[in-house]
Amino acid sequence: MRTPIGVCAGTVLLVVLVLAVLGPIVWSSRASQADVAAMLQGPSSDHWAGTDNLGRDIAARVLVATRLSIELALLATAITVTAGLVLGAAGVLVGRRVARAVSAGVNIAVAFPALLLALFFAVIFGVGAQGGVLAIGLAGAPAFARLTQTLVAGIEQRDFVAAARIAGIGRVRVLVRHILPNIAEALVVNAAIGAGGALLAFAGLSFLGLGVQAPDYDWGRLLGEGLAGIYDQPIAALAPAVAVIIAGLALNLFGEALAKGFGLTTPRLKMGRPTPPPVHGAPAADGAVLDVADLVVTLPGPIQPVRGIDFSVGRGESVGIVGESGSGKSTTALAVARLLAEPARVEATRLSFLGNDLLTGSDRTHRRLLGTGLGVVFQDPMTSLNPTRRVGGQLAEVARQHDGLSRRSALALAVEKLRAVRVPAAERRARQYPHEFSGGMRQRAMIGMGLMGRPALIVADEPTTALDVTVQRQVLDLLGSIQREDGVALLLISHDVAVVQQVCDRVLVMYAGRIVEELPAAELAVGARHPYTRALMAAAPDMDTDRDQPLACIPGRAPGPEELPEGCAFAPRCSRASDVCRQEDPPLESDGPGRRTACWHPVIAPSIVDMETAGQGHE
Incomplete structure (x- = not known):
């Protein structure tokens, strides 16, 4: 709003919205009053835009039509946004196969011009305002869905989304709380610009006789009526045309101003549902927290980045996995945490956590178990935390989701965990955003998030790679103290054999997707x-x-x-x-x-x- 375009667009749009509210109230009687003696008059002091074939004041009718024109455009935009969000986020809400089918349909629809789609849907839904709203709304949905798909794909791979899934948060909640807030700006901008397009498109339908029908009227219908006598009385057609242009430009320029304000060239909703308390199983018979036998991960090709992994992690034990980049360390951790989605396929002879078989049972049961029993600390804390949410709220979400705590109690617990991981001024820090934390502080916050659910196992995937040596030492000491004091098992993944040698009891060495050696860390x-x-x-x-x-x-x-x-x-x-x-x-x-x-x-x-x-x- 500090730019000339933003000020002008915002001012004009505000005037249009005020007229939409006041127009029918102030000028309705004048717009509907017929005067046979004053039919088809030109502009005058009484009728500055002239009169129509029934002697009604054209200027008053244009002002009154503002409400219906804006309402229909906004309704069509709402349909576009809703349908576009559902189609574009199908990959998060449903399975990958259904999402691919939806994506193919969207790609086909985008290939057709929006005007042709609007005319097609107008024929299907019928003539009238209702059919026009559905036609314009659905015609704009494919392009909005394509935008949503692109934005969602960029956020869905972030670590903080994976962390939310580990916490057992459902698909809808992941979308609403973690993905949509990060793409909201781009969606709002395109929705504002799309509203201007919907206004023009609806005026076109009414002009063709497919939109608003008598006795109702909008700008497009008034334009069609005035066009018949444009050579004798051009103002009758120009008045609604100017109104369409002004409102359309105001919406489009306001969208452009939003884009500049958000720093975009072209992403907050909150909802959710509680889930039942978590179900903890007993440890395996041999005391192992995690027991894996013949773990195989297969990708299309077929390609196997993990080939027959066998290992176990005992209660309170610290196990390291080392190897060069590409050896399959992180893929193994993601497979164990059940975070590998299609087309990846995870197979194993045995995969149990806290005595629960992860190869059988429902996904909901697995989410509840892993959400509180397994903590994951990712490599880059800046991508592991949601940048649009306060740190305390992100930690509290685990407790609210699984333990049913109130907002206040969950935030208090989050502050307590931040203190436990040695974050100074924890209460104040809980109200800050991730960008206000240093790299080491963010990593500590991630460890605190892992502790919110009372985990039996913490999987730390390259937790110190992005940190300097001093902070790296502090983070490793913190993990070690948590392990000793709380009896938590630790699975540390790293390419740094020196770090693993210092922290772990036992080491697994991986190469080309296989474990090639297992030995005590002291013997490395x-x-x-x-x-x-x-x-x-x-x-x-x-x-x-x-x-x-x-x-x-x-x-x-x-x-x-x-x-x-x-x-x-x-x-x-x-x-x-x-x-x-x-x-x-x-x-x-x-x-x-x-x-x-x-x-x-x-x-x-x-x-x-x-x-x-x-x-x-x-x-």
Whole structure:
């Protein structure tokens, strides 16, 4: 509103809306008063826009028609927005297969001009104001749905949406509370611009005789009536035409002003429903909080980024998963948390959490269990928290959703958890937005969110990657203290073997979608037997590293899941590889208490592999 366009558009639009309210009240009698003696008169002091064929004042009729014209345009816009939101958010509300079918239908509809669609729907719904509203509203829905699809797709992949799903929040609530607030600005802007288009389109329908019917009239109908005598009395047609142009421009320019104000070139609703309290199961018979056997994740192709993973996490235990980027660490965590949607397919011989089988039962039951029993800390806290909501409200949502707490009680609990994760001035911080937090503070808030549901297991996926060393140490110490004090199990995913060695009790080393070695964290430095694990340790510099020598690195690169070689996936990079390694993939077998190795030629020497074994090179 500080720009000339914004001021002018806002002022004109306000005048139009005031006329829409006052027009029928002030000028209705004058607009309907027939005067046979004054038929078809030109402009005068009494009738500045002249009179029609019944002697009625044209200017008064234009003013009175403002209400119906604006009402019909806004109703059509409401239909466009509602239908567009439902179609565009189908991927969130329904299954992927139905969403793909809806998307295909939207793409086909967008290929047709909106005017043709409006005429098509007008024929279907019939002549009249009601049919015209439906026709214009549905004709604009495909374009709005396409916009919504694009915006939703950009937000749906954010970590804070995944966190909401982990918390067991339903599809509608995820859409309304977490996705729509982040795309609301763009939708509002396009709805405002679309209202101007709907006004023009409806005037066109009425002009053609398909819209408003007698005795009612809008600007389009008045334009059609005045066009018959345009050569004798052009003001009769120009007056409603000018009204259409002014109102249409006001709506469009106001939308453009909104776009500039929001910083856009072309996204708040609140609703929800409570869910029953969570159901906690007992731990598995062997005391494992999480028990996974033969976990396989398959993508179209088929491609398998995770191939036959077996592991378990005991109560209060800290387990690390390490490996290069692309080794399947995060995919494994998402599969365990049931966050991989179609077309990904998750299969396993056994997948249990707190003694509950996650391969059977309803999705609602799984959401309730995982929403409170499993906490996830994602890599980038800025994308893990919803930028449009206050931090305290985001933490409180877990308690309100699962424990049925009131708003006040849930916020109090959120403040308590922020204090527990050492956020200073927790009460004040709870009222702030994520952008007002530093990187370390945001990560602490994410950990606090994971603690809202009294979790038995925290999955930390690269929780310190974006943090400096000092803050990284603080976050790791915080996770360690929570684990010790509350008896919470920890599954730490990282590419930094030094971090995992310091924090975890046991380490799983992944390469090309498989676990290639499992061993106690204390033995990483001297007891690793797989050449890949030893190469990772050799490539991690420490205070004793010779700075005059090139840094060690593993030659070559890790294969993608779509290009796995025959035999052992690490064979092309391994100096110990033989013909059997290139022909057969070694099984993961036990080779001591708490140890497993998948290698045909494991290293037995109790010392870090030398540079020749690890491979040399420069990055």
